[in-house]
Amino acid sequence: MIKRILSTSYLGILLIMLYAPILIIIIFSFTEAKVLGNWTGFSLKLYSSIFQGGIHHSLTSALWNTLIIGLIAAAASTVLGTMAAIGIYNLTPKSQKAIQMVNTIPILNPDIITAISLFLLFVSLGISQGYTTVILAHITFCTPYVVLSVLPRLRRMNPNLYEAALDLGATPFLAVRRILLPELKPGMISGFILAFTLSIDDFVVTLFTIGNEGLETLSTYIYADARRGGLTPELRPLSAIIFISVLVLLLVINQRAAKKKL
Amino acid sequence: MVRISDIITINHLSHTFGDKTVLQDINLSIGKGEFVTILGPSGCGKTTLMRLIAGFLKASEGKISIAGQDMTTTPPHLRPVNTVFQKYALFPHLNVFQNIAFGLNLKKLPKEEIQKKVKQVLKIVIMTDYEERDVDSLSGGQQQRVAIARAIINEPEVLLLDEPLAALDHKMRKDMQMEIKAMHKKLNITFVYITHDQEEALTLSDRIVVMSQGVIQQIGTPTEIYNEPKNSFVADFIGESNILNGVMIHDELVEFAGHRFDCVDKGFALNEPVEVVIRPEDIYIFEMSDAAHFSGQVTSSIFKGVHYEMMVTTPEGFEFMIQDYRSFEPGHTVGLRVKPFDIQVMKKERHCNTFKGTIIDKTHVRFLGTNFECSDTKNLANGTTVNVKVEFRNVNLQDNQEDGMLSGVVSFILYKGNHYHLTILTENNEHVFVDSNDVWDDADCVGISISPKNIQIEIL
Numbered sequence: 001m002i003k004r005i006l007s008t009s010y011l012g013i014l015l016i017m018l019y020a021p022i023l024i025i026i027i028f029s030f031t032e033a034k035v036l037g038n039w040t041g042f043s044l045k046l047y048s049s050i051f052q053g054g055i056h057h058s059l060t061s062a063l064w065n066t067l068i069i070g071l072i073a074a075a076a077s078t079v080l081g082t083m084a085a086i087g088i089y090n091l092t093p094k095s096q097k098a099i100q101m102v103n104t105i106p107i108l109n110p111d112i113i114t115a116i117s118l119f120l121l122f123v124s125l126g127i128s129q130g131y132t133t134v135i136l137a138h139i140t141f142c143t144p145y146v147v148l149s150v151l152p153r154l155r156r157m158n159p160n161l162y163e164a165a166l167d168l169g170a171t172p173f174l175a176v177r178r179i180l181l182p183e184l185k186p187g188m189i190s191g192f193i194l195a196f197t198l199s200i201d202d203f204v205v206t207l208f209t210i211g212n213e214g215l216e217t218l219s220t221y222i223y224a225d226a227r228r229g230g231l232t233p234e235l236r237p238l239s240a241i242i243f244i245s246v247l248v249l250l251l252v253i254n255q256r257a258a259k260k261k262l
Numbered sequence: 263m264v265r266i267s268d269i270i271t272i273n274h275l276s277h278t279f280g281d282k283t284v285l286q287d288i289n290l291s292i293g294k295g296e297f298v299t300i301l302g303p304s305g306c307g308k309t310t311l312m313r314l315i316a317g318f319l320k321a322s323e324g325k326i327s328i329a330g331q332d333m334t335t336t337p338p339h340l341r342p343v344n345t346v347f348q349k350y351a352l353f354p355h356l357n358v359f360q361n362i363a364f365g366l367n368l369k370k371l372p373k374e375e376i377q378k379k380v381k382q383v384l385k386i387v388i389m390t391d392y393e394e395r396d397v398d399s400l401s402g403g404q405q406q407r408v409a410i411a412r413a414i415i416n417e418p419e420v421l422l423l424d425e426p427l428a429a430l431d432h433k434m435r436k437d438m439q440m441e442i443k444a445m446h447k448k449l450n451i452t453f454v455y456i457t458h459d460q461e462e463a464l465t466l467s468d469r470i471v472v473m474s475q476g477v478i479q480q481i482g483t484p485t486e487i488y489n490e491p492k493n494s495f496v497a498d499f500i501g502e503s504n505i506l507n508g509v510m511i512h513d514e515l516v517e518f519a520g521h522r523f524d525c526v527d528k529g530f531a532l533n534e535p536v537e538v539v540i541r542p543e544d545i546y547i548f549e550m551s552d553a554a555h556f557s558g559q560v561t562s563s564i565f566k567g568v569h570y571e572m573m574v575t576t577p578e579g580f581e582f583m584i585q586d587y588r589s590f591e592p593g594h595t596v597g598l599r600v601k602p603f604d605i606q607v608m609k610k611e612r613h614c615n616t617f618k619g620t621i622i623d624k625t626h627v628r629f630l631g632t633n634f635e636c637s638d639t640k641n642l643a644n645g646t647t648v649n650v651k652v653e654f655r656n657v658n659l660q661d662n663q664e665d666g667m668l669s670g671v672v673s674f675i676l677y678k679g680n681h682y683h684l685t686i687l688t689e690n691n692e693h694v695f696v697d698s699n700d701v702w703d704d705a706d707c708v709g710i711s712i713s714p715k716n717i718q719i720e721i722l
Contacts, residue, residue, distance in 0.1 A: 158349055158350075158351050158354075160347040160348075160349060160351035161351050161353065163316075163318050163338070163345075163347075163351070164345070164347060164351040164352075164353070165353075165364070166317075166318075166337070166338040166339050167316060167338050167339070167343070167344055167345045167413075168339075168344065168364050168365035168368065168412065168413075168416065169339050169365050169368045169369065169416065170339055170364075170368055171339055172337075172339075174368065175339075178364075179353055182355045183353075183354070183355065
């Protein structure tokens with residue numbers, strides 16, 4: 001009995017510690033107070049002010065930049081990563097091992113090293129820093145994750161499927177499009193989502209490749225804002241919106257996975 | 263031999279993976295509408311041969327023609343060949359109808375026609391009304407039927423079947439065998455069937471191609487293969503058999519197991535060493551009497567359902583496997599008799615190990631990648647290329663690989679009544695043949711050594 005009380009309370013404390021910060025932000029997004037912790041009555045003013053231009057224009061544009069960069073980087077790395085996974089799968093076991101190690105290095109490499117090396121690369125190539133460099137940098141660190149989420153799918157696939165399609169008269173292109181890609185789709189989707197969240201989440205690499213032309217993503221905006229002293233109160237509703245969207249996305253994905261299994 | 267009606271002709275086909283030769287100089291023609299089985303143990307190259315015919319592999323050497331056209335380098339989607347894969351390889355994201363219609367959809371046939379044809383083939387494979395089912399929800403046998411339907415709907419010239427029944431249970435396999443045979447009769451398509459199951463091959467085929475170690479051992483009808491095996495591998499692989507060393511005294515008289523027997527074989531040299539095959543059901547076993555050619559003592563008797571399987575040892579020390587519907591108790595002395603017609607005499611493939619070697623010095627010769635001590639190098643100059651001969655009996659095997667002068671793996675075992683004839687694959691991929699009284703297992707790692715006095719040098 002005591003054991004059960006202890007274990008449930010342990011779990012409860014753990015969950016509270018994990019989710020309390022988010023809960024607090026969500027609760028305080030529904031009040032107008034400038035300083036976090038003051039409750040000045042229920043209000044939706046902060047929500048409406050995010051979507052008005054004017055003073056908070058830079059925050060919304062940072063949000064848009066983040067989303068656009070994330071989508072482009074995720075899409076590009078899904079294409080590259082899937083192609084790479086198919087290539088790796090068709091290598092001899094020995095070279096597969098070698099390539100897979102090369103693929104894991106960028107994942108294990110500290111962000112700051114990736115950031116500095118990409119920064120130096122872009123400078124030495126003379127590419128002006130901005131949208132392009134951020135997207136290229138994000139594609140670089142996202143692609144290995146896509147490879148990792150597509151490869152297991154390929155390994156579990158019946159190795160004769162592609163050949164069966166060729167055998168039935170499909171050209172190699174059609175066999176890939178009609179048989180291979182539908183088979184890999186779940187792996188590609190989870191790779192895409194992973195890449196998207198990694199891209200949104202990234203701060204270090206973005207900071208080093210974003211240049212000083214005034215381009216801001218959410219993470220660099222919040223960082224600059226915090227350094228100027230205090231966080232804009234509008235960050236509270238924004239965080240709440242992002243958290244809820246991610247939660248919904250997660251529920252949808254889990255639902256899909258559960259349905260597939262039935 | 264080129265017949266007008268040949269659908270597949272394979273000429274001097276060889277294939278290598280890296281430095282390993284998996285197919286060596288394959289020559290084969292398959293007639294239109296024939297049911298040909300390619301039979302062999304795993305690793306014999308039969309799947310590689312199938313993949314070359316389907317076009318999934320490009321041949322290292324040689325030519326494949328299908329339907330009168332050279333297709334050696336034609337990609338698989340342009341060949342008039344369809345394949346039924348061992349693990350079905352149905353498309354999991356498509357239902358039964360979509361799977362079967364896949365080939366026709368690619369040909370852009372009108373929808374109504376596709377629907378009609380799918381209905382027809384589903385009827386042939388006895389799967390009517392399964393169109394909308396998910397392929398994952400089907401049993402193994404049903405998936406196999408869909409795989410066959412998906413292949414035959416394209417009306418190929420040739421249907422390749424790669425061990426299609428290997429994953430099914432025994433009873434299901436028997437039923438499917440009959441259905442496949444019936445389908446072949448109805449469809450008038452050439453079937454090329456790959457299997458390692460000799461019984462399946464004997465049941466289904468018009469002709470059987472027996473393969474081993476990348477080489478065709480024999481091509482023939484099931485009765486030819488069973489009754490007149492060309493060599494000891496085929497005799498051993500197809501059905502049960504007693505294989506013994508013998509000597510052809512003269513035409514129609516052969517000596518083995520210490521006795522002389524009348525036989526029907528001719529055309530051998532006087533006193534030529536041969537191999538003799540007798541099927542276990544062809545030896546007559548009875549209470550000792552004057553009718554016996556030779557006698558023996560029963561050592562074991564096992565009930566096998568249709569017959570008893572008995573081991574009988576003769577006074578000369580040879581062991582025979584005999585199948586009969588009557589049983590004789592172990593310890594019983596019995597009379598044995600073989601009819602001339604039931605003795606199959608085969609040319610001996612080899613009499614002695616022969617290797618290419620080089621003289622190293624007065625007392626050493628190098629062959630099999632190893633320096634061997636040799637008592638008589640015939641005073642040949644260092645570096646001379648010679649033939650090295652070693653009798654099967656004179657190769658010694660050790661349990662410990664380290665104890666031998668080189669190591670190898672037992673790759674084939676043939677029991678010859680009073681000893682084992684082993685094929686050893688050495689570390690550098692050469693074959694050494696050994697006669698041994700000891701029992702070894704397949705895939706045993708062994709050390710090989712040869713005593714200096716047993717290495718005979720032959721000047722080229």
